[in-house]
Amino acid sequence: MSEEKELQLKNLISSQAAVEASGDLRQRISALAGYHDSSLRHRRAHVGRIRFAFAASLSGIAVLAVIALSPSMVSAHTLNIIVAAVDSAKSMHFTMVDVSKSAPYGSYEEWVQDGAFRIRRANGETTLWLGSTKYVYSPSAKTVIKSTDSRGRFSHGAPAFKMSSILQGMTDARRTPAVVTNTIDSASYRVQVDNKPVGERYLFTVDSKTDLPRTMDVERQEDGVWIVKAKGTIQFNDKLAPELLSPNFSLDAKVIDADIYTDSLSKQFQKTLATVSLPTGHSLSIQDAQASTKGDVFLMYAGSGLSGDHWAELTDERGTKYMKVDKNNGGGFQDTVLWLGNKTPVIFEWWIPIDVSPSFRPHTYTLRFKTQKRVKLNKPGTFYDSAIEDFGKPASFKIDHPTTADVPAYAPIIVARDPSVGVNMPTDDADVQRVTATAMCRYLQQVWLDKSGKPVETMGFGGFATYNRKVTGYRRDIPSLEKAYGFANQEVAIDDAYVKVNGLGTANYQGYIDLFQISTLLGRTEEAAKYLEDIRKYAPKSVTNELRWRDFEMSMGNIPAKP
Amino acid sequence: MDVGKAIPLTAHDLQAKYLDEVLRFVSSFVWPLADAEDVVMEVFQAAFINLPKLKRKDDPRVWLLGIARRKVANSLRMRYRRAETPLSEAESSFRTDQARIEQQTLVHALLAELPHDQSEALVLKYANGLSTREVADVLGKSEAAANSLLQRARESFYTKGSPLFLETTEANHV
Numbered sequence: 001m002s003e004e005k006e007l008q009l010k011n012l013i014s015s016q017a018a019v020e021a022s023g024d025l026r027q028r029i030s031a032l033a034g035y036h037d038s039s040l041r042h043r044r045a046h047v048g049r050i051r052f053a054f055a056a057s058l059s060g061i062a063v064l065a066v067i068a069l070s071p072s073m074v075s076a077h078t079l080n081i082i083v084a085a086v087d088s089a090k091s092m093h094f095t096m097v098d099v100s101k102s103a104p105y106g107s108y109e110e111w112v113q114d115g116a117f118r119i120r121r122a123n124g125e126t127t128l129w130l131g132s133t134k135y136v137y138s139p140s141a142k143t144v145i146k147s148t149d150s151r152g153r154f155s156h157g158a159p160a161f162k163m164s165s166i167l168q169g170m171t172d173a174r175r176t177p178a179v180v181t182n183t184i185d186s187a188s189y190r191v192q193v194d195n196k197p198v199g200e201r202y203l204f205t206v207d208s209k210t211d212l213p214r215t216m217d218v219e220r221q222e223d224g225v226w227i228v229k230a231k232g233t234i235q236f237n238d239k240l241a242p243e244l245l246s247p248n249f250s251l252d253a254k255v256i257d258a259d260i261y262t263d264s265l266s267k268q269f270q271k272t273l274a275t276v277s278l279p280t281g282h283s284l285s286i287q288d289a290q291a292s293t294k295g296d297v298f299l300m301y302a303g304s305g306l307s308g309d310h311w312a313e314l315t316d317e318r319g320t321k322y323m324k325v326d327k328n329n330g331g332g333f334q335d336t337v338l339w340l341g342n343k344t345p346v347i348f349e350w351w352i353p354i355d356v357s358p359s360f361r362p363h364t365y366t367l368r369f370k371t372q373k374r375v376k377l378n379k380p381g382t383f384y385d386s387a388i389e390d391f392g393k394p395a396s397f398k399i400d401h402p403t404t405a406d407v408p409a410y411a412p413i414i415v416a417r418d419p420s421v422g423v424n425m426p427t428d429d430a431d432v433q434r435v436t437a438t439a440m441c442r443y444l445q446q447v448w449l450d451k452s453g454k455p456v457e458t459m460g461f462g463g464f465a466t467y468n469r470k471v472t473g474y475r476r477d478i479p480s481l482e483k484a485y486g487f488a489n490q491e492v493a494i495d496d497a498y499v500k501v502n503g504l505g506t507a508n509y510q511g512y513i514d515l516f517q518i519s520t521l522l523g524r525t526e527e528a529a530k531y532l533e534d535i536r537k538y539a540p541k542s543v544t545n546e547l548r549w550r551d552f553e554m555s556m557g558n559i560p561a562k563p
Numbered sequence: 564m565d566v567g568k569a570i571p572l573t574a575h576d577l578q579a580k581y582l583d584e585v586l587r588f589v590s591s592f593v594w595p596l597a598d599a600e601d602v603v604m605e606v607f608q609a610a611f612i613n614l615p616k617l618k619r620k621d622d623p624r625v626w627l628l629g630i631a632r633r634k635v636a637n638s639l640r641m642r643y644r645r646a647e648t649p650l651s652e653a654e655s656s657f658r659t660d661q662a663r664i665e666q667q668t669l670v671h672a673l674l675a676e677l678p679h680d681q682s683e684a685l686v687l688k689y690a691n692g693l694s695t696r697e698v699a700d701v702l703g704k705s706e707a708a709a710n711s712l713l714q715r716a717r718e719s720f721y722t723k724g725s726p727l728f729l730e731t732t733e734a735n736h737v
Contacts, residue, residue, distance in 0.1 A: 005721065005728060006717070008727075008728055009685075009689060009717060009720060009721070009728075010689040012670050012724075012727060013591070013670060013674075013685055013686060013689040013690050014587075014689055014690045014692075015667065015670070016591060016667040016670040016671055016674075016690075017586075017587040017588070017590050017591045017686070017690040018586050018587060018590035018596055018599065019583070019587070020583055020586075021582045021583055021586045021600075021603070022596075022600070025582070025586070025600045025603060025604070026578075026582060028604060029578045029582060029603070029604060029607045030575070030578060033573070033574035033575045033577070033578050033607070033611060097608060099601065099604045099605050099608055228605070231605075231608055233612055
């Protein structure tokens with residue numbers, strides 16, 4: 001009886017436990033294991049590694065500060081806030097790993113030593129700076145793009161590792177974080193930095209003797225409780241393996257010298273295809289126009305006088321409108337400026353046809369620039385952008401045949417030359433599809449109709465506010481919204497597959513925002529409420545705050561209230 | 564063999580061999596499954612960092628479950644401060660069979676009701692299939708103390724969960 005009872009007990013207890021780990025969990029832990037095995041290999045290769053404890057002169061990095069300020073990824077802007085400092089470490093190895101399924105950061109690893117800097121993402125994409133030479137290795141494209149950035153990675157001064165320097169860096173960047181410091185024991189103390197705009201906080205454990213941080217947790221608030229989303233570990237003063245700080249990547253990767261490449265491009269751009277004028281009278285010359293087999297258009301144009309107040313418009317002879325891919329609509333990169341030999345800026349742009357064409361057709365395209373008239377308000381020195389637009393003189397050009405399946409060969413090279421980190425040009429079909437779906441979805445959401453029924457393009461939330469129009473006509477644009485809904489679903493599906501393949505933490509919450517907005521506009525309130533939950537789960541607080549705008553619209557009765 | 568030397572085990576080996584094992588332990592205390600997976604992730608994060616410290620004399624399975632034990636305790640402490648998800652809702656997200664859900668829910672509730680070291684001992688013994696010696700190692704107790712703990716745990720579980728056992732026994736007699 002006793003044995004029988006114990007057997008029942010065993011069955012009961014074993015049956016309540018999960019039997020097998022999901023593929024997703026296996027993948028996440030496998031990515032984590034990959035990092036540790038690789039760093040362990042490097043360390044084992046240097047059994048007699050030298051420790052430079054309490055070393056004096058320093059080249060460190062405020063990468064920790066950078067991460068703290070922009071945890072999603074380091075960017076050109078945040079790199080620029082690096083503060084000059086003499087610090088107390090000779091090398092640094094930083095590992096950042098998503099520990100939560102809903103963490104949106106993406107795991108990555110950084111190494112710094114003797115002015116060299118390397119960052120590797122979970123998917124293997126690696127950027128290496130050696131002085132003023134930058135290498136961008138893409139395992140999927142099997143290329144290493146080498147370029148020179150005269151400013152170098154540490155042009156803003158030697159990086160700082162010390163906790164006090166990191167906090168100073170944040171203060172200098174005008175973030176003025178709320179900092180709480182607690183003593184743990186005689187050997188260490190803890191620093192908590194609140195990053196209120198994004199609803200996060202960072203918890204550092206710091207060595208009291210050296211003031212160097214050892215660990216960093218990124219936390220987000222959920223249901224009033226702070227939850228650890230990502231964990232960073234930092235090792236100082238290990239002598240890093242030489243191969244980490246040398247430009248030896250995969251043997252089968254093709255090395256492209258971007259400087260030589262752009263010199264040859266500048267020769268190619270001697271001829272001007274067409275000239276387009278700005279409303280201000282300045283003119284730009286279109287140097288190159290290519291199309292892909294999918295019908296996307298890639299333009300490069302040179303000239304000056306272009307400011308942020310100008311919007312380009314691309315159409316073809318059939319009236320098809322094109323949407324420019326940029327950071328605001330899922331492209332992940334800004335218009336890239338290529339400086340040619342004579343210091344002429346050449347702007348690279350990627351355009352997607354709004355009417356999805358299954359394949360390329362020869363077209364005559366028209367490019368024109370517009371700006372909005374500024375109207376002075378009663379309050380001195382304040383203006384608003386009126387709906388009245390000024391146009392420059394358009395330019396027309398023809399493309400007879402496609403030259404690429406995805407993006408032009410030059411695109412990833414000039415994007416890799418960008419001095420910032422984390423700027424990637426999609427080079428394979430899946431990536432291009434993802435960007436396309438995202439851009440289309442964003443565009444179609446932003447097509448509104450004014451009172452007279454005329455389509456009005458807004459620039460998202462801010463654009464809507466400046467138009468100051470009571471938008472009631474968008475319901476008539478249901479077919480576009482249905483299309484946008486399709487693209488948003490596609491976007492989420494591709495994003496999901498993307499993060500799984502690359503071992504990242506979670507899908508991009510932006511897709512859920514798209515689905516929420518569109519289903520709200522379509523009157524599918526239950527569905528919208530579901531997506532709103534997803535957004536609240538995945539998005540930082542700054543984003544969820546932005547959604548108050550939607551609540552406002554609901555309260556105005558312009559769109560149905562939440563169930 | 565030098566038992567003091569670091570064990571030549573990679574992070575990949577560790578996760579390949581013991582991931583399911585760790586999940587079994589964690590999911591006995593933490594649910595829904597998504598939360599349990601996050602705790603498992605933390606367990607392996609800590610384990611990978613400390614892997615170079617693992618000695619040959621150490622049993623990686625016992626060592627990992629020891630880490631898991633501490634992470635589960637942390638997670639449960641956090642839960643006291645969090646708004647709890649209704650059990651039925653949480654369970655239904657990953658378990659579909661109604662009768663099974665009811666039984667699992669009851670077992671979860673019973674485990675949660677026992678003193679934590681008792682439920683740990685039961686899960687290690689019956690869900691993870693550890694020997695009493697190994698249970699003792701994970702819990703940091705002597706084998707005799709672990710044996711005694713297990714006996715108390717079994718008695719508590721039989722008492723609190725008597726309907727479960729009675730029904731089965733009666734069914735067998737019929």
